[in-house]
Amino acid sequence: MKKDRNKSKKLSRRKFISNTSMTTLGGLLGLNIVFANKLPEGVLPIGLREGTDTVPGKSDKLTILNDKPWNAETPPHLLDPEVTPADVFFVRNNGIAPRDVDINSWTLTIEGESAKSKKVYSLSDLKSKFNTYSYNLVLECGGNGRSEFTPGAKGNQWSLGAVGCCKWTGVRLRDVLEDAGIKSDAVYIGYYGADTHLSGDSKKVVISRGVPIEKALEDEALIAWKMNDEDIPAMNGYPLRLVFGGWPASTSGKWLNRIVIRNKVHDGPKMKGYSYRVPKNPVAPGTKVAEEDMKIIESMPVKSLITYPRTGAMVKGKKEFEVRGHAWAGDLEVSEVHISIDFGASWQKCVLSQPVNRLAWQQFSIQITLPQDGYYEIWSKATDSKGISQPMVVPNWNPKGYLNNACHRIAVKRI
Amino acid sequence: MAEKNHIPEHKEVFLKGIMKWFDLWALVLFLLFSWFFLYAFNFLPKSEVETPEKTAETESTDADLIEKGIHVNSGLIVDDGYELVLQHCGGCHSHKLVTQNRADADGWTETIHWMQETQKLWDLGPNEAPIVAYLAKNYGVKKKSRRAALKDIEWYEL
Known part of the structure; x- marks a missing residue:
């Protein structure tokens, strides 16, 4: 009943907005939209966006930190089972998850300067060509616990629950990389996914991180399509994602459609600068640290x-x-x-x-x-x-x- | 004498019991009465017929709603400059990303410039200064200890 009412409200609002110009929208908010001409297409001021209290496809018991992009953590007591239930597994999105995923046309491309050949696999290729493995793997956001730092660090203020350990099923990344061929100068792999940038620019890559080749060749490094024996939830990377247990979860690319084998440290968005990096040498709280004095986070701490x-x-x-x-x-x-x-x-x-x-x-x-x-x-x-x-x-x-x-x-x- | 005014203990308990029940009944009656009143009020003939324009207005009121100094839709503190933050800082990401962060004026300025350089945030023009002032005032640096007291605990019997 409640759901239906929300739906009809949403429809009427959408229809209403489609019949209204940007100036009128400003009027609705009770203010002028300065630089309205600079608002990217498809971007509405937040006052006019639908609010919702639940991450799509997830439990309403998650603590929501951000609804655009979706970021939500799990209250610790809900992590009690040995295998984290899919509906309470945390969500850390950097962009907008792809909609209307067609698993029949989904492909994964392996390429890059250190790949011997470029290969394209359909999901059924992956499932039939390689052996399937399952592992329980811990994924934890590198910023889990950020809210406790002083001075505060910008970003989603995670407390405790940006972590979970699900059963992941898929093929070994190693088997797929070796099928394409790994050149002897390979040092890193990088991923690309089908999520889209918040700015609405379809060409802009949201996040493209990766791991050193040694981590990529581990037995437990998976290209996964199942989480707890079911399809991966939409917000956690459906239909395909990387899973590297024990490293910042941002290395485990979601909505995976391309992997590059690199002859240098991967340089995609959020690999450089201050993203997922800590000072090489310990610093006093609040210190300004030069970019060249930062290093990439690898294994997560105990x-x-x-x-x-x-x-x-x-x-x-x-x-x-x-x-x-x-x-x-x-x-x-x-x-x-x-x-x-x-x-x-x-x-x-x-x-x-x-x-x-x-x-x-x-x-x-x-x-x-x-x-x-x-x-x-x-x-x-x-x-x-x-x-x-x-x-x-x-x-x-x-x-x-x-x-x-x-x-x-x-x-x-x-x- | 004091002893004369003293009520025997068992009677005192009895009286206290009565008082407690009286309070409860008063509450029940009050609730029943309020319910009836609201119910009846609901059935009064409406003076205005709803038109599509009226619906539009209702929607806008929703988006403008302010409760206890908070702009409900965004969660922003209502203060000088919050409308600018509404316009400029909610296009790409949720305002929740604003309200959960803390920084001084330099920190907010740095964040804005970072978004302009890497995340396609537009030029804020003359609005940058009032936006930064609003953010630094309402979402300024919080002093915290190396480990704060545990808070927001919902106590329950194990």
Whole structure:
């Protein structure tokens, strides 16, 4: 009923707008649109756009940070299952997702100066020509946790939930690259996708990132068409995407239609400048860093998330309860997870599972009781296979606010 | 004497109970009455016939709606210059990208220039200064600690 009403409202508004000139639109907003002639075609002032509270095809429980482009994160307690359900997996879009995808005409082109030949594959070519593999792979946005940095860094203010671990199915990127042929001077691959730029310029590439050839040739590097055994959701890259577990998720190109094998570090939009880069040497908060002093983020740092209980739990008396969640460590494995109920003064070791495959997150759990009535924070701290742990405070500041892997904290009370 | 005025404990409890129920009944009656009033009001004959023009106006009112100093449609704080931000900063991206960020005047200017150089933002002309002033005033730098107190906690029984 509610849906129908929204639909009719939307239709009437669209029809209405199509019959109105830009000047009238300005009138509707109660103001003149200065430089209206410079508004790109198809761009409407936001006051006249349809608002909606749900990312298309996604759960309404996601926290929406931005609706153009769509950016939404998952509240930690919804990440409790070992495999993140598709409808709550976070969305980080840089542009507008393609509409009316025709899977029969979709192609993937492999080319580039370090490709021995140019090859074009249909989706059915990929499915029939190469072996299919499935892996559970952690994808985390490089800017997850950005909201905690001081001074603040511009961009979507992610808190905790720009991360998830889904089951991805597809072919190995290596098999496809080798089918086209990789020249010995290859150092990097770059992707291109079918999303369109926010400015409305159809020729402008939204984002084109990639990984060094070594990462591209890993067993777990996939060209995927299934997420949790279903079609990939539209906002997560349907019908085809790259998946590189453990690296900033921006390397895992969505709506994938072209891969270039490069003889130098890929130089597409968002590879250069300050995008997905941190200072080569640590800097004091707020420092202006020259572009040449920045380096590309590769493996993500060790991190953990408490997914049960949800923050805000009130526990009666001495009742024992479980604390559990996931831990991951970029290219590495997690060796230990500890929790603290006393602000890091003492730590208790959790039971930790092995990853189901390399680059999947691991599950930790522990039974605890709280010693007396009052307010507590439960902190979780993971340690990777090289002995590096999560910091308790926000880690070193960087201009774009990447890589915040500070301990996760939830609030609980004993009553 | 004080003892004479003292109400025995069991009677006090009883009286408090009565008072509590009285409050509740008053509330229920009030709600019933309000509901009835609103319901009846809804059925009064409407004085105006809706025309297409009228619909258009309703739409525009929607887009202009301001509640508690916030322009509802965009989420922007209503202050000098917010109309300019509405016009110039919502074409490509959502205003949510504005309202979730914080910067001083230099930072906002830098962001605008970056969008002009790389994201096809148009020349803001004489509007740049008032836009930056609005942003720096209403979305200026927030002081935060290295780890802030946990907030917005919804308490529940586990």
